[in-house]
Amino acid sequence: MNQTAASARPQKHPINRLTLKQRIKSYLKHPLSLFLFLIVAAATLITVFVLFFLILYILIKGIPYLTPSLFAFEYNSENVSMFPAIITTIMMTVFSLILAVPLGIFTAIYLVEYARRGNKIVELVRLTSETLSGIPSIVYGLFGMLFFVTALHWGFSLIAGAFTLAIMILPLIMRTTEEALKSVPDTYREASFGLGAGRLRTVFRIVLPSAIPGILAGVILAIGRIVGETAALIYTAGTVAQIPTGREFLFMSGRTLAIHMWALSGEGLNTNQAYATAVVLLIVVLLINWLSAAVAKRLAKS
Amino acid sequence: MSRQKLIEKAMEILFLICALTSIIAVLLICIFLFANGVPAMSKIGVFNFLLGTKWTPQDIPASFGIFPMILGSIYVTAGAIIIGVPIGILTSVFMAKMCPKPLYKILKPAVELLAGIPSIVYGFFGLVLLVPLIRETFGGKGTSMLTASILLGIMILPTIIGVSESSIRAVPDSYYEGALALGATHERAVFFTVLPAAKSGILAGVVLGIGRAIGETMAVIMVAGNQPRMPAGILKGVRTMTANIVIEMGYAADLHREALIATGVVLFVFILIINLAFSLLKRKVD
Numbered sequence: 001m002n003q004t005a006a007s008a009r010p011q012k013h014p015i016n017r018l019t020l021k022q023r024i025k026s027y028l029k030h031p032l033s034l035f036l037f038l039i040v041a042a043a044t045l046i047t048v049f050v051l052f053f054l055i056l057y058i059l060i061k062g063i064p065y066l067t068p069s070l071f072a073f074e075y076n077s078e079n080v081s082m083f084p085a086i087i088t089t090i091m092m093t094v095f096s097l098i099l100a101v102p103l104g105i106f107t108a109i110y111l112v113e114y115a116r117r118g119n120k121i122v123e124l125v126r127l128t129s130e131t132l133s134g135i136p137s138i139v140y141g142l143f144g145m146l147f148f149v150t151a152l153h154w155g156f157s158l159i160a161g162a163f164t165l166a167i168m169i170l171p172l173i174m175r176t177t178e179e180a181l182k183s184v185p186d187t188y189r190e191a192s193f194g195l196g197a198g199r200l201r202t203v204f205r206i207v208l209p210s211a212i213p214g215i216l217a218g219v220i221l222a223i224g225r226i227v228g229e230t231a232a233l234i235y236t237a238g239t240v241a242q243i244p245t246g247r248e249f250l251f252m253s254g255r256t257l258a259i260h261m262w263a264l265s266g267e268g269l270n271t272n273q274a275y276a277t278a279v280v281l282l283i284v285v286l287l288i289n290w291l292s293a294a295v296a297k298r299l300a301k302s
Numbered sequence: 303m304s305r306q307k308l309i310e311k312a313m314e315i316l317f318l319i320c321a322l323t324s325i326i327a328v329l330l331i332c333i334f335l336f337a338n339g340v341p342a343m344s345k346i347g348v349f350n351f352l353l354g355t356k357w358t359p360q361d362i363p364a365s366f367g368i369f370p371m372i373l374g375s376i377y378v379t380a381g382a383i384i385i386g387v388p389i390g391i392l393t394s395v396f397m398a399k400m401c402p403k404p405l406y407k408i409l410k411p412a413v414e415l416l417a418g419i420p421s422i423v424y425g426f427f428g429l430v431l432l433v434p435l436i437r438e439t440f441g442g443k444g445t446s447m448l449t450a451s452i453l454l455g456i457m458i459l460p461t462i463i464g465v466s467e468s469s470i471r472a473v474p475d476s477y478y479e480g481a482l483a484l485g486a487t488h489e490r491a492v493f494f495t496v497l498p499a500a501k502s503g504i505l506a507g508v509v510l511g512i513g514r515a516i517g518e519t520m521a522v523i524m525v526a527g528n529q530p531r532m533p534a535g536i537l538k539g540v541r542t543m544t545a546n547i548v549i550e551m552g553y554a555a556d557l558h559r560e561a562l563i564a565t566g567v568v569l570f571v572f573i574l575i576i577n578l579a580f581s582l583l584k585r586k587v588d
Contacts, residue, residue: 026487033489040400040489047463048409050456051416054427061430106320115321125321127581128328134510134577135570136517138544142566145551146334166554167327168569198545200310228420231544232517235551258422262520265426275430278423285418289506293411 062279085260096160104173112181133171137232144236156253161237169222180214332492339567342560374540381451390462398470417460428453445527458511469503506583526531
């Protein structure tokens with residue numbers, strides 16, 4: 001009895017660490033425990049293996065095909081350049097963020113700073129944003145096609161895509177901002193009120209600046225979703241492979257990197273270039289994950 | 303001073319209007335989907351549409367039965383659950399209860415990365431690696447229900463791991479310590495006291511995973527084969543509702559187009575039910 005109790009590893013205060021020998025002995029005595037440990041370890045190994053295998057496989061297969069011609073300024077069917085797609089992706093990201101970030105932040109400000117407790121609107125906003133975050137991207141795509149493309153006569157265009165994506169990332173930005181605002185201590189607000197500042201000044205001068213790292217982490221995650229999005233964009237932004245230019249560029253169709261990759265792999269002729277595009281997408285995603293982790297770390301420090 | 307007050311009031315109203323956008327968005331999505339999809343359903347006949355087994359929009363007369371696609375979505379999702387849930391829950395047990403700290407610092411970002419990889423990249427990975435693998439191991443074309451299930455199983459891992467891990471961590475330590483005091487080993491204590499206590503949270507994670515799997519589009523299209531007929535076996539191709547929409551929307555017109563939007567409506571209703579189940583479960587946990 002004594003021995004089995006000791007064989008467990010207390011996690012917080014390691015009073016009596018077990019040697020490997022003791023652990024093996026305990027496992028031999030309790031085959032079920034050994035079995036449980038093994039399946040848990042196996043599952044974790046599978047998860048990690050799948051991730052690293054996927055990343056390495058795509059990097060190894062794709063990096064040799066990252067040729068200069070893939071980054072040529074103009075797209076044609078010969079060079080299948082991804083440069084226009086990169087520019088379009090950046091434009092799409094910027095426009096979606098311009099729409100969604102202020103909306104999301106203002107909504108969060110209302111929920112946290114203005115609304116009174118038990119406010120019916122707050123509950124409704126929570127419910128709808130939860131609903132929004134569960135809707136799959138293809139449904140957003142359908143809605144964008146029906147509303148922005150058809151009903152508002154915007155056609156397949158950057159702006160239709162950006163509006164669709166803005167609705168899609170709105171709940172994400174809202175939730176992260178809300179959490180960031182809530183984590184600002186009430187003493188900050190009280191001190192500001194005590195010095196005679198109004199509610200508005202308190203929000204913009206005191207609360208928001210201290211919540212910025214949290215908001216930033218949400219925005220970075222949102223960028224990740226925009227860059228990787230395909231299903232919501234095919235029938236809203238369209239698949240034209242040129243950079244939208246000119247005075248009415250907002251109302252021109254353009255393909256982002258993810259759609260570019262979908263088009264390439266769908267045609268079946270440009271698998272190697274699809275690999276290369278996948279490499280670029282993966283690198284962007286890795287960068288974004290690293291960035292948001294770095295921001296979160298700074299957040300934890302302060 | 304009164305100008306100050308005016309600005310304060312104006313900004314409060316602005317914030318309120320912003321807060322209303324998410325409500326308006328949900329309303330608009332519902333209105334536009336239902337208004338465009340429901341008429342088609344009544345034209346085709348609700349039973350013919352939902353339970354019809356033939357999808358031949360180009361034939362004369364055309365037949366719009368989406369039962370094969372509904373089944374396809376359900377089968378593929380079930381496959382993803384069978385593959386993804388055990389691995390996901392066991393991994394979350396490791397991360398919450400058995401993982402040394404230095405290892406956790408690698409594992410946690412790894413799982414987050416798994417969640418961040420775009421579905422198109424997953425799909426491509428499935429296309430170039432899983433499809434040939436299945437073809438050579440089991441025969442057939444390689445694009446099949448099995449391939450789609452495996453790929454989706456991988457894709458829902460981070461969802462399940464994330465939710466399960468936090469609900470396992472939320473179980474009070476006294477449960478674990480009590481089990482140890484009664485002489486259980488570490489593994490027994492985790493599996494037979496902590497895990498049952500985290501049951502509702504884990505179930506919520508599984509439900510969320512179901513939602514992800516049933517709504518996944520691009521990755522499934524690339525590996526599932528997409529034949530619009532009744533699912534014929536685990537190694538045969540299937541078409542899901544999501545795939546049906548994306549594949550045919552490009553050239554569909556009139557009733558065909560409306561039928562595709564109606565497919566979206568059915569998918570949307572599925573998702574709403576799943577969301578409801580998730581929030582009920584979450585409420586139970588809280």
